[in-house]
Amino acid sequence: xxxxxxxxxxxxxxxxxxxxxxxxxxxxxxxxxxxxxxxxxxxxxxxxxxxxxxxxxxxxxxxxxxxxxxxxxxxxxxxxxxxxxxxxxxxxxxxxxxxxxxxxxxxxxxxxxxxxxxxxxxxxxxxxxxxxxxxxxxxxxxxxxxxxxxxxxxxxxxxxxxxxxxxxxxxxxxxxxxxxxxxxxxxxxxxxxxxxxxxxxxxxxxxxxxxxxxxxxxxxxxxxxxxxxxxxxxxxxxxxxxxxxxxxxxxxxxxxxxxxxxxxx
Numbered sequence: 001x002x003x004x005x006x007x008x009x010x011x012x013x014x015x016x017x018x019x020x021x022x023x024x025x026x027x028x029x030x031x032x033x034x035x036x037x038x039x040x041x042x043x044x045x046x047x048x049x050x051x052x053x054x055x056x057x058x059x060x061x062x063x064x065x066x067x068x069x070x071x072x073x074x075x076x077x078x079x080x081x082x083x084x085x086x087x088x089x090x091x092x093x094x095x096x097x098x099x100x101x102x103x104x105x106x107x108x109x110x111x112x113x114x115x116x117x118x119x120x121x122x123x124x125x126x127x128x129x130x131x132x133x134x135x136x137x138x139x140x141x142x143x144x145x146x147x148x149x150x151x152x153x154x155x156x157x158x159x160x161x162x163x164x165x166x167x168x169x170x171x172x173x174x175x176x177x178x179x180x181x182x183x184x185x186x187x188x189x190x191x192x193x194x195x196x197x198x199x200x201x202x203x204x205x206x207x208x209x210x211x212x213x214x215x216x217x218x219x220x221x222x223x224x225x226x227x228x229x230x231x232x233x234x235x236x237x238x239x240x241x242x243x244x245x246x247x248x249x250x251x252x253x254x255x256x257x258x259x260x261x262x263x264x265x
Contacts, residue, residue, distance in 0.1 A: 001133040006091040008041055008069035009146035012171060012211040012231060020071070022215060022237040023059065024049035030238055031059040035066035043071045043234060047096050057088045057127070071148070077103065079110035083119055086111065087126035091144050094173055098149035101162035108168030111145045113138055146170045148213065148232075151201065152178035160201055164208040171211035171232065174198045190221060202228040 011018055018040035023031055026049050034042060044051060044059050051059075056072055063070050070090055074081050077095040085093065095107050109117040121138060123129035129137035147168060151157055152175030163169060176189035176198060185191045198214060205212035206229030213232035214225050222233060 001130050001135075003129075003134050003137055003140050003144065004091075006069075006144040006146055008071065008092050008232075009144065009170060011040070012146070015231065017226065017230075018232045020232060020234040022234050024237055024239045025242070026051045026055050026059075028055075028058045028062045030242075032062040032066075034238055035063040035068045037068075039068050041069045041071050041092075041232065041234075043073055043094065045073050047073050047075045049239075053084055053088070056085065056090075060088055060090060073150075077107050077110070079106070079118060082107070082110040086119065086141075086145070087123060087128050089127045092146040092148065094148040094150060096150045096175070097153065097156070097178075098151060098163065099153055099156040100159050101166050104149055104163045104166040104169050107147055107149065108166060111147055112142045112168070116142055148173050148211075150175050152176075153182040154179075155182075157197060157201060160204060164205060164210060169210065171213055172201070172205045173213040173215075173232075174201050176214065176216065190218060195221060195224070199224060199228040202230050205229065206231075 008018065020041035020043055021034055021039045022043045022045060023034060024045045042063060044056055046056060060070055069092070071092045071094055072085055072090045073094040073096060074085060077098065082093065093111065098104055110119060111117060113119050113121060123137050124132040148171040149163060149169055150173045151160060151163065157179070164172065176194055179197065180186065180189045180191060180194045183194065185194060188194065202212040202225060211231040212229050214230050215234040216222050216225060217236050222235060225233065
């Protein structure tokens with residue numbers, strides 16, 4: 001059995017633009033529905049979504065038959081949790097709240113086997129190596145790991161150049177909501193000052209030959225971020241899409257918007 005190449009990482013290295021969707025519902029059914037939509041990547045969120053190791057594992061299995069590539073965001077950059085996640089077979093992690101080069105180096109080490117890193121060796125009993133059926137997993141795994149770090153505070157932005165200089169950091173995701181809060185603009189992720197800072201960060205990231213990413217559903221801003229160099233862009237969140245669609249449907253009936261002929265007025 002062959003180790004699957006990390007197609008998400010391959011496309012980042014090629015400079016391709018990849019569109020994604022955030023998965024926060026923690027449900028297998030909805031994850032598979034979203035996997036069939038055609039997004040390049042799907043982010044399984046365990047920082048703000050009620051996900052644990054088993055629910056992440058199940059969603060990875062649900063997504064596996066489809067072309068969408070899974071990315072997992074753990075609640076924090078803990079090396080033990082990272083080890084467990086990698087054993088489930090995920091190859092790309094997005095780590096929140098990265099604020100220094102030292103922290104980034106530790107994360108790189110956590111995702112790699114010795115001597116390049118500190119990842120514990122036990123893949124023969126894990127899904128990552130298909131329970132020992134991928135016989136060269138340990139020899140090849142390091143090359144397929146993809147580390148995305150999330151810069152979302154004033155301190156992280158101040159240390160961006162040092163973070164970008166860390167070998168093994170494949171991309172930087174700019175978290176607009178937390179970044180806005182860090183600059184005293186709570187609830188204003190699309191404030192011109194925050195947008196400008198993210199655009200500057202994306203340009204600096206691209207200049208270092210690394211991939212920049214954002215989460216944004218505003219088409220105008222997506223175009224600006226793309227122009228600034230963003231290469232992995234999430235354009236929606238499953239829970240918010242469901243909330244919006246159900247609210248609109250309810251209002252169309254209860255609010256008099258339904259025309260009675262099978263359509264919406």
